[in-house]
Amino acid sequence: MKLSLVGEEMSAMSGVRSILKDIAEHAARQSLINLSAGNPLVLPEVEHLWRKHLSELMEDAAFGEIIGRYGSSQGYEPFIETVVEMINRNYNWGITAKNVLVTAGSQSLYFMAVNAFTGMDKDGRPRRLVLPLCPDYTGYQGVSFWKKTVVSFKPVVDVLGEHRFKHRLDLDRLTIDGMTGAVLFSRPCNPSGNVMTEREVLELIHRSRSRDVPVIIDSAYAPPFPNLSFIEMRPIWGDNVIHCLSLSKAGLPGERIGVAIAHERYIRILESFQANMNIHPSRLGQAIAARAIRSGELEAVAAKVIRPFYEKKFRVLEAALDQCMPDVPWYLHVGEGSIFAWVWFDRLPIRDLELYQLLKKEGLIVVPGFSFFQGLREAWDHTNQCIRISLTASDEEIEQGVRILAKVLREIYR
Amino acid sequence: MKLSLVGEEMSAMSGVRSILKDIAEHAARQSLINLSAGNPLVLPEVEHLWRKHLSELMEDAAFGEIIGRYGSSQGYEPFIETVVEMINRNYNWGITAKNVLVTAGSQSLYFMAVNAFTGMDKDGRPRRLVLPLCPDYTGYQGVSFWKKTVVSFKPVVDVLGEHRFKHRLDLDRLTIDGMTGAVLFSRPCNPSGNVMTEREVLELIHRSRSRDVPVIIDSAYAPPFPNLSFIEMRPIWGDNVIHCLSLSKAGLPGERIGVAIAHERYIRILESFQANMNIHPSRLGQAIAARAIRSGELEAVAAKVIRPFYEKKFRVLEAALDQCMPDVPWYLHVGEGSIFAWVWFDRLPIRDLELYQLLKKEGLIVVPGFSFFQGLREAWDHTNQCIRISLTASDEEIEQGVRILAKVLREIYR
Numbered sequence: 001m002k003l004s005l006v007g008e009e010m011s012a013m014s015g016v017r018s019i020l021k022d023i024a025e026h027a028a029r030q031s032l033i034n035l036s037a038g039n040p041l042v043l044p045e046v047e048h049l050w051r052k053h054l055s056e057l058m059e060d061a062a063f064g065e066i067i068g069r070y071g072s073s074q075g076y077e078p079f080i081e082t083v084v085e086m087i088n089r090n091y092n093w094g095i096t097a098k099n100v101l102v103t104a105g106s107q108s109l110y111f112m113a114v115n116a117f118t119g120m121d122k123d124g125r126p127r128r129l130v131l132p133l134c135p136d137y138t139g140y141q142g143v144s145f146w147k148k149t150v151v152s153f154k155p156v157v158d159v160l161g162e163h164r165f166k167h168r169l170d171l172d173r174l175t176i177d178g179m180t181g182a183v184l185f186s187r188p189c190n191p192s193g194n195v196m197t198e199r200e201v202l203e204l205i206h207r208s209r210s211r212d213v214p215v216i217i218d219s220a221y222a223p224p225f226p227n228l229s230f231i232e233m234r235p236i237w238g239d240n241v242i243h244c245l246s247l248s249k250a251g252l253p254g255e256r257i258g259v260a261i262a263h264e265r266y267i268r269i270l271e272s273f274q275a276n277m278n279i280h281p282s283r284l285g286q287a288i289a290a291r292a293i294r295s296g297e298l299e300a301v302a303a304k305v306i307r308p309f310y311e312k313k314f315r316v317l318e319a320a321l322d323q324c325m326p327d328v329p330w331y332l333h334v335g336e337g338s339i340f341a342w343v344w345f346d347r348l349p350i351r352d353l354e355l356y357q358l359l360k361k362e363g364l365i366v367v368p369g370f371s372f373f374q375g376l377r378e379a380w381d382h383t384n385q386c387i388r389i390s391l392t393a394s395d396e397e398i399e400q401g402v403r404i405l406a407k408v409l410r411e412i413y414r
Numbered sequence: 415m416k417l418s419l420v421g422e423e424m425s426a427m428s429g430v431r432s433i434l435k436d437i438a439e440h441a442a443r444q445s446l447i448n449l450s451a452g453n454p455l456v457l458p459e460v461e462h463l464w465r466k467h468l469s470e471l472m473e474d475a476a477f478g479e480i481i482g483r484y485g486s487s488q489g490y491e492p493f494i495e496t497v498v499e500m501i502n503r504n505y506n507w508g509i510t511a512k513n514v515l516v517t518a519g520s521q522s523l524y525f526m527a528v529n530a531f532t533g534m535d536k537d538g539r540p541r542r543l544v545l546p547l548c549p550d551y552t553g554y555q556g557v558s559f560w561k562k563t564v565v566s567f568k569p570v571v572d573v574l575g576e577h578r579f580k581h582r583l584d585l586d587r588l589t590i591d592g593m594t595g596a597v598l599f600s601r602p603c604n605p606s607g608n609v610m611t612e613r614e615v616l617e618l619i620h621r622s623r624s625r626d627v628p629v630i631i632d633s634a635y636a637p638p639f640p641n642l643s644f645i646e647m648r649p650i651w652g653d654n655v656i657h658c659l660s661l662s663k664a665g666l667p668g669e670r671i672g673v674a675i676a677h678e679r680y681i682r683i684l685e686s687f688q689a690n691m692n693i694h695p696s697r698l699g700q701a702i703a704a705r706a707i708r709s710g711e712l713e714a715v716a717a718k719v720i721r722p723f724y725e726k727k728f729r730v731l732e733a734a735l736d737q738c739m740p741d742v743p744w745y746l747h748v749g750e751g752s753i754f755a756w757v758w759f760d761r762l763p764i765r766d767l768e769l770y771q772l773l774k775k776e777g778l779i780v781v782p783g784f785s786f787f788q789g790l791r792e793a794w795d796h797t798n799q800c801i802r803i804s805l806t807a808s809d810e811e812i813e814q815g816v817r818i819l820a821k822v823l824r825e826i827y828r
Contacts, residue, residue, distance in 0.1 A: 001626065001679060004541055004595065006559065007530030010687040017689070042482035050481055051472060058465060067464055067668040067699075068456035104518050104670070108692040116421030127418055142690040145420065181418065212415065254481040254697040256518070265415060273424040275431070276556040278522040282696045283668040285481075 046251035053288040073275035075102025076286040104281040106246040106258030111143040112273045118181030119146035127181030135372030152375035165331040169200040186218035188337025191388040195336040205238040220246040221338045227302040229337035255285030313391035320402035326410040341389045348385040364404040460665035467702040487689035489516025490700040518695040520660040520672030525557040532595030533560035541595030549786030564789035579745040583614040600632035602751025605802040609750035619652045634660040635752045641716040643751035669699030727805035734816035740824040755803045762799040778818040
């Protein structure tokens with residue numbers, strides 16, 4: 001079968017997708033402790049919220065129009081108005097409806113933004129996608145038609161105490177220049193749980209602005225919902241920032257709702273892209289999200305249910321690691337947010353992929369860390385010394401998983 | 415702002431989008447008879463069907479998982495199973511779940527297929543998208559990153575009686591060769607209402623197979639739903655056919671559900687593309703569609719409500735034209751399906767775009783035909799002599815619109 005260049009890039013099974021396939025096959029076949037999932041749990045209070053608003057919507061005269069008519073490529077108008085009100089109330093950014101675009105999930109938003117601002121230009125020059133601090137979400141490379149234009153940078157690793165560390169943006173390494181098409185990162189970060197500091201973000205925005213480069217901030221775990229930051233953090237705005245929200249970790253992953261908040265000039269480009277690509281995102285999810293946000297309930301359930309749930313999971317994992325791990329150089333990234341924990345094993349005698357296989361044999365599944373270092377141009381042992389652990393399991397599974405991890409690592413380092 | 419090549423192509427305002435913007439602005443400002451819309455009407459029986467199945471779904475234990483968990487990139491499994499059962503029951507194609515992919519609307523499906531199979535290949539050679547018979551849906555060019563690779567072919571115009579005609583595939587003109595990436599057409603056709611004959615379709619499949627080229631058949635108006643064909647027609651299958659269904663004209667345009675039915679080798683490519691692009695399509699619409707199809711109600715409501723409704727509209731338009739039109743060489747394309755009518759004015763003294771402006775001044779909005787001839791490489795007066803009339807207005811509006819049309823044309827030809 002003959003494919004275009006785009007077809008070849010988009011149908012390739014990248015590193016992480018092979019792993020996920022392997023995980024899916026094993027998880028289906030045997031009883032394993034699965035700490036690999038990025039799929040959030042269905043929390044009863046959250047499900048109740050969505051069910052209630054959907055019931056009310058069905059009583060509304062607007063229901064027939066919502067499902068039965070094509071809508072605007074910018075998104076469902078009452079949802080856009082609600083986002084504007086919520087952002088201005090919380091952060092006082094002074095945005096209007098012209099600054100908002102709703103997309104079919106935030107992955108679709110990164111797909112459009114990455115391919116509109118980076119990749120080959122019409123003169124055949126490569127416009128780079130800069131991931132300023134790796135590890136970061138593997139999907140960023142997955143969406144690109146020109147994976148060779150993805151460049152990421154090694155962070156400074158700040159060891160904090162005996163078994164903790166934090167990533168810091170390496171401002172000396174970072175290059176943003178005339179061929180940079182866009183800057184993109186998640187805050188809080190999937191996979192590490194790092195929250196880039198305000199100073200780091202402001203510096204990125206500043207350097208990018210001088211080159212007229214948009215800074216795309218993936219806020220899928222940030223306040224005001226799902227509010228999965230375990231430290232104080234404030235979303236940061238600028239005229240070259242594309243701030244991206246998601247409803248997925250706030251209980252609606254099945255409905256695929258992403259939101260871009262940005263200067264009108266970026267919104268217009270992305271809206272055109274979306275109009276051509278899929279006409280508009282589906283509307284039922286937007287309509288119930290509009291109701292849940294307008295009533296204040298979504299922010300409340302995020303702060304009172306979603307955040308405490310995952311923060312407690314992180315504490316369970318942290319305590320289990322501190323209690324069970326052998327005397328080897330293991331380091332947990334400080335848990336600043338997201339639904340994952342990230343562990344680094346310094347001087348690990350084997351590669352992370354082999355560690356993944358050994359753990360799987362013992363009945364534990366985690367995600368090997370290598371694929372989160374997409375686009376890194378320099379050799380670095382660290383990239384094969386990390387794993388991502390999901391916080392979406394029961395407390396017992398997390399504790400049992402850590403015991404398996406401890407046992408396997410004791411043998412490896414012996 | 416600096417964009418990539420893809421960004422420039424996708425954010426450009428193509429001919430038809432400028433027109434649609436102009437229409438939206440005028441339709442909002444003054445009271446006009448709007449016969450331009452591609453937006454289906456909300457029919458009470460259809461809305462009732464969706465409301466009923468959504469209510470039942472909310473009582474189902476699966477509801478929480480459907481909205482609250484990420485799903486498979488291939489689509490929601492019970493919906494896929496239902497599509498398999500329905501296709502095999504109606505057409506006996508012997509497909510399995512491996513032959514089905516659900517997408518976020520069929521536009522998104524064409525976006526993926528067109529860009530995976532056509533456009534530049536890795537050696538920099540242009541793989542062509544062949545639209546075998548123009549006019550056809552403008553969105554096909556809209557989805558392409560390499561619009562110069564879109565090629566369409568002039569049909570044979572068979573005049574049938576005094577004021578009727580039908581398009582016929584010109585097999586002598588048509589070129590499918592080693593640089594053809596894909597063949598794509600709608601059946602029934604938007605904008606003309608033409609249904610390509612079985613002989614024509616089989617010939618296209620045959621010629622394409624010998625070059626290992628997929629034939630993408632847009633069945634958005636075809637049986638078994640929405641069943642908007644006013645003549646007998648049978649969907650046609652082959653190992654190089656990508657048969658594309660849509661729920662949009664069956665009452666769910668707001669939910670964006672498209673379905674590809676094809677050989678597994680095509681499904682795998684498109685599923686990977688979708689996994690990278692947007693993870694998966696939203697699930698609530700799929701879940702209610704699964705229920706409405708499984709119960710047989712969707713096929714019944716299509717045959718008993720949707721098809722008769724639009725067929726009657728076509729007859730109203732046809733009768734009004736026959737009654738009101740002056741003695742000028744006007745020709746209505748025979749109404750074989752879709753929600754549009756297509757009229758050709760032979761030797762029209764002005765261009766279709768000027769006709770559009772004159773009609774607008776008199777209070778009638780239609781869509782000028784030129785943009786449906788995307789990719790045609792030869793000059794042809796016909797491309798500026800046609801208009802598309804939507805069947806989504808009231809009978810009175812259609813009749814009133816035809817009176818305006820008749821009056822304006824009488825003056826133009828005088």
